[in-house]
Amino acid sequence: MAEILVLVDHVDGAVKKVSLELLTLARSLGEPSAVFVGNGADTALQTLAEYGAATVYVADAAELSDYVVAPKAELLAQLVAEKSPAAVLIPSTAEGKEIAGRLAIKANSGVITDAVGISPELVATQSIFGGSTIVHSKVTSGTPIITVRPNSAAPEAAPAAGTRQDVTVALSPQATAAKVTDRVTEEKGARPELAEAAIVVSGGRGVGGPEGFEVIEKLADSLGGAVGASRAATDAGWYPHQYQVGQTGKTVSPQLYIANGISGAIQHRAGMQTSKTIVVVNKDPEAPIFELADYGVVGDLFQVVPQLTEEIGKRKG
Amino acid sequence: MKIVVCVKQVPDTWSEKKLDPATKTLDRESVDGVMNELDEYAVEEALKIAEATSGEVTVLSMGPSQSTETIRKALSMGADAGIHVQDDGLAGSDAVATSLAIATVLKDRGADLILFGSESTDARMSVVPAMVAERLGLPQLTFANKVEAPGDGTVKAHRLTDYGYDVVEASTPAVVSVVEKINEPRYPSFKGIMAAKKKPVETISLADAGIEAAAVGLGAAWSEVAEFAAAPPRAAGTIVTDEGDGGVKIADYLSEQKFI
Numbered sequence: 397m398a399e400i401l402v403l404v405d406h407v408d409g410a411v412k413k414v415s416l417e418l419l420t421l422a423r424s425l426g427e428p429s430a431v432f433v434g435n436g437a438d439t440a441l442q443t444l445a446e447y448g449a450a451t452v453y454v455a456d457a458a459e460l461s462d463y464v465v466a467p468k469a470e471l472l473a474q475l476v477a478e479k480s481p482a483a484v485l486i487p488s489t490a491e492g493k494e495i496a497g498r499l500a501i502k503a504n505s506g507v508i509t510d511a512v513g514i515s516p517e518l519v520a521t522q523s524i525f526g527g528s529t530i531v532h533s534k535v536t537s538g539t540p541i542i543t544v545r546p547n548s549a550a551p552e553a554a555p556a557a558g559t560r561q562d563v564t565v566a567l568s569p570q571a572t573a574a575k576v577t578d579r580v581t582e583e584k585g586a587r588p589e590l591a592e593a594a595i596v597v598s599g600g601r602g603v604g605g606p607e608g609f610e611v612i613e614k615l616a617d618s619l620g621g622a623v624g625a626s627r628a629a630t631d632a633g634w635y636p637h638q639y640q641v642g643q644t645g646k647t648v649s650p651q652l653y654i655a656n657g658i659s660g661a662i663q664h665r666a667g668m669q670t671s672k673t674i675v676v677v678n679k680d681p682e683a684p685i686f687e688l689a690d691y692g693v694v695g696d697l698f699q700v701v702p703q704l705t706e707e708i709g710k711r712k713g
Numbered sequence: 714m715k716i717v718v719c720v721k722q723v724p725d726t727w728s729e730k731k732l733d734p735a736t737k738t739l740d741r742e743s744v745d746g747v748m749n750e751l752d753e754y755a756v757e758e759a760l761k762i763a764e765a766t767s768g769e770v771t772v773l774s775m776g777p778s779q780s781t782e783t784i785r786k787a788l789s790m791g792a793d794a795g796i797h798v799q800d801d802g803l804a805g806s807d808a809v810a811t812s813l814a815i816a817t818v819l820k821d822r823g824a825d826l827i828l829f830g831s832e833s834t835d836a837r838m839s840v841v842p843a844m845v846a847e848r849l850g851l852p853q854l855t856f857a858n859k860v861e862a863p864g865d866g867t868v869k870a871h872r873l874t875d876y877g878y879d880v881v882e883a884s885t886p887a888v889v890s891v892v893e894k895i896n897e898p899r900y901p902s903f904k905g906i907m908a909a910k911k912k913p914v915e916t917i918s919l920a921d922a923g924i925e926a927a928a929v930g931l932g933a934a935w936s937e938v939a940e941f942a943a944a945p946p947r948a949a950g951t952i953v954t955d956e957g958d959g960g961v962k963i964a965d966y967l968s969e970q971k972f973i
Binding site for chain 1: 726727729730731732750751807808809812831832834837838839840841842843844846847848850851852853854855856858871872873874875876877878879880881882883884887892893894934935936937938939940941942943944947948950951952953954955957958959960961962963964966967968970972973
């Protein structure tokens, strides 16, 4: 079977859900091989095998992680040249897309970003223009390099060998030109990562101020979800910018998206329109966000949301 | 310091974007064009760095003839000169070809910094800055919400990550892309708008740049749209008015859908 390379996204060996989704997707295209870069391979190996990685290429030299983007692209280019895989799948994160871009140039290959599905013929499905248009695209030159959005497939276990194969790469001077000299972690709490979360609870202008986000956070926590914000809220400084959902912010497609006090301007819709189920709370019955709602309540979010949070608490016991 | 800032003309966010059925590329004729919003932050950052280092800012745009409006806007904000890479043969270029054209034009211009916005609001791929860095063999400091380029041959940036940010350091020349929130882009002043009309804009064709026509444009794209369709409309949902039990009703719905 054709080999499919999957670049693993992880934190010190804790494999992110998107990587399991990509391995699951890769199994429908060929035989997945995971590419693991960084520390913690021993922790990750078992999980990657469980989700179908026949081979796990491990590159744990520190310098691969000490420089921006380019070393990972060089490693993948080396593997593409050596293994001639049928495709390379990379999580569609900011870094993942940049790795894919550089790899495309190195491997003389076409690249497709932000796929939400891939057919066995390697035709990628994308949702563009804020979700208004569905496009089916394919790479016509070289090795297809496709970045896939989180939540595009349900991860399913299918144990495989997961044979570790260590890989070394001699980095070029160009790949070590932009050095990461510090990593700064900003407070985030225990919530799941916005792009990966199965449930996202967002607040907008209707939240009224930074203190209003407390009710949004409580609802998110009751559901084990992530918190998002509309641009109106982040522009006003009510919630940090990295939580902005929409054009110029993050694109999410969770199982459940709850929009509170968000009018639904096109900029916001562009970032959440592909969510599977959308629930809306807004006091303005004319708010365009209701057009997207599977279930909507016209009402004051400061009444509705705390009641919902309390009710969820009761039902979850 | 010599700074080049790359800008793109995109359809206004509020306009309805469509694919042209013949080329399966964005129909740019039927929509109003504006400067890509994130590129305004790149122009502002370029101007700030130039002001602090007695540098000069050249704005580069690749695109059809109407892209001159976007170049003029950057000039009216304060950029010194423009480069318009314009050729019918470029139409339909994918990111691979776009990066080739930009890298080829910039190769011998001696820019210390090449700035971009972190994504265009039409294609939203966010790959061209990384590709240009790859092609030119330059350090990549992308997704920056802080840039320090004091003009001493170094550049330092805060690169946004999911957990916060990375501090990234490199020597110039370098490629930088910026996110919004890095600054507050200035509005062109009346004086700036008048001055912009007299600033030089160089138009460069494929032949001028020495780019092979076969390497760019729709025909050279390494990926292609096989087919496209309007997304199926979402089925109309249930909308209720809160009568004191709105929260409970949503909880009922979430239970039905097995979220609780």
